[in-house]
Amino acid sequence: MITVKKLVKRFGLKTVLRGVDFEVQPGEFVALLGPNGAGKTTFLRILASLSRPSLGEVKIAGYHLPQQAAQVRARLGVVSHLPLLYGDLTAEENLRFYARMYNLANIEERITEVLEMVGLDTRKRDLVRTFSRGMQQRLAIGRAVLHDPDVMLFDEPYTGLDQDASSMLDDVLRTVAAQGRTVVMTSHDLARAEDLATRFDILSRGLISASASRRELKKTNLLAFYKQALAG
Amino acid sequence: MNNTVYGIKTTKKDFAAKPSFLRAVFAIVWKDIQAEYRSFELISAMLVFSLLVIIIFNFALNLDIKMRETVTAGVLWTTFAFAGTLGLNRSMSVEKDRGCLDGLLLAPVDRSAIYFGKAISNLTFMLVVEAIVLPVYSILYNTNLFQPGLLLVILLGSIGYVGVGTLLATMSVQTRTRDILLSILLFPVVLPVLLPAIIASNGFLTRVELAEIMFPIGLLIAYDIIFISVAFMVFDNVVEE
Numbered sequence: 001m002i003t004v005k006k007l008v009k010r011f012g013l014k015t016v017l018r019g020v021d022f023e024v025q026p027g028e029f030v031a032l033l034g035p036n037g038a039g040k041t042t043f044l045r046i047l048a049s050l051s052r053p054s055l056g057e058v059k060i061a062g063y064h065l066p067q068q069a070a071q072v073r074a075r076l077g078v079v080s081h082l083p084l085l086y087g088d089l090t091a092e093e094n095l096r097f098y099a100r101m102y103n104l105a106n107i108e109e110r111i112t113e114v115l116e117m118v119g120l121d122t123r124k125r126d127l128v129r130t131f132s133r134g135m136q137q138r139l140a141i142g143r144a145v146l147h148d149p150d151v152m153l154f155d156e157p158y159t160g161l162d163q164d165a166s167s168m169l170d171d172v173l174r175t176v177a178a179q180g181r182t183v184v185m186t187s188h189d190l191a192r193a194e195d196l197a198t199r200f201d202i203l204s205r206g207l208i209s210a211s212a213s214r215r216e217l218k219k220t221n222l223l224a225f226y227k228q229a230l231a232g
Numbered sequence: 233m234n235n236t237v238y239g240i241k242t243t244k245k246d247f248a249a250k251p252s253f254l255r256a257v258f259a260i261v262w263k264d265i266q267a268e269y270r271s272f273e274l275i276s277a278m279l280v281f282s283l284l285v286i287i288i289f290n291f292a293l294n295l296d297i298k299m300r301e302t303v304t305a306g307v308l309w310t311t312f313a314f315a316g317t318l319g320l321n322r323s324m325s326v327e328k329d330r331g332c333l334d335g336l337l338l339a340p341v342d343r344s345a346i347y348f349g350k351a352i353s354n355l356t357f358m359l360v361v362e363a364i365v366l367p368v369y370s371i372l373y374n375t376n377l378f379q380p381g382l383l384l385v386i387l388l389g390s391i392g393y394v395g396v397g398t399l400l401a402t403m404s405v406q407t408r409t410r411d412i413l414l415s416i417l418l419f420p421v422v423l424p425v426l427l428p429a430i431i432a433s434n435g436f437l438t439r440v441e442l443a444e445i446m447f448p449i450g451l452l453i454a455y456d457i458i459f460i461s462v463a464f465m466v467f468d469n470v471v472e473e
Contacts, residue, residue, distance in 0.1 A: 052472055074340035082331030088267040100259035101339035103251030
């Protein structure tokens, strides 16, 4: 579903990604872990077609980036630590706007389904700026799944969430993954990543330094694997 | 084809269709109008600023009726230009602060549709402010501004201003110094629009021959077309890292 070969990203003289190779099979849930400044967000922004690669090849759902970015974007849902929602619009209006931008059919029906999925159907007429951070993040996930994408990218989705909101987000993420979507999530929260993901890749100093499936990881634990990958 | 997974209906295969250019533009304009209707932040800031400027000028330039007519064009365009900068900054800050610009860029639409959507919203807000400022100015300065020719010049000047301003606001909003950067970038670039707009406005207000006003109007139209075409061509590069 996602193929990345020898990906390099430079900002001026600074090289953030130094030849990343990365492959995700359909239906996999990959946790991309790494310290601050490792290049996780840059990598995800390239996958999301928000940033152009300096070198290398990126292919999502059979489409090349950046040449076929519009086709990729139609199959992609992105959730970041920012909600990507308008505070002065209601939950329903936000989803309606994005539904128009994705040219969805049966917009009202789809909005109702998505709001029920993220548990915000009773707050659909409330302005988003009145929502708690957790509710905004749930609605952000609703926005991202609105067009039923094949691939979901989550960039630190737990940032700023309290314990209850994080647990709720866990449930929503499980639902999203259970729908057969391919998921790539960056996170600092190893425990949550361990709970949700089927594969763990460590991005360090602009390269994928280690990769292990859940089955492979059974022999050790994620924290030990993570520390070992960073030390190596 | 609809599927049901874990009790949630999915709309697979509905998503792939790219929305039409006009549909995307309309969606953005409607979203901006809805948000502004709720908050009234952008128009109120522009309006209060504009009214303050013309009131200050009214006290500062205690002039006779003849002199008032000659300074009107300059005062009006100074007011519109500075108020417009406030509006442009605010309009793009709303998109940037909550990551909404990324949300727009993630949609499978032609990115020039985003430019045109934002530009039309900005133009609408600017025209609303101008529609309120003009009668207030007419009363304060005892000058008749409701001349079709002058209104046409204001429309053409506003189109050019917003056309280039939306592009530059999109660039400047991605920097740390966005509040000051837009003014620094915008005014030198938009000067070819403002100068013919002032000359043509002055021409209509002082009732010179139409033939003399046609040249600045022609320049205005030409600059509008050039600026909008350039913005259309480079917007994709401006928004992508």
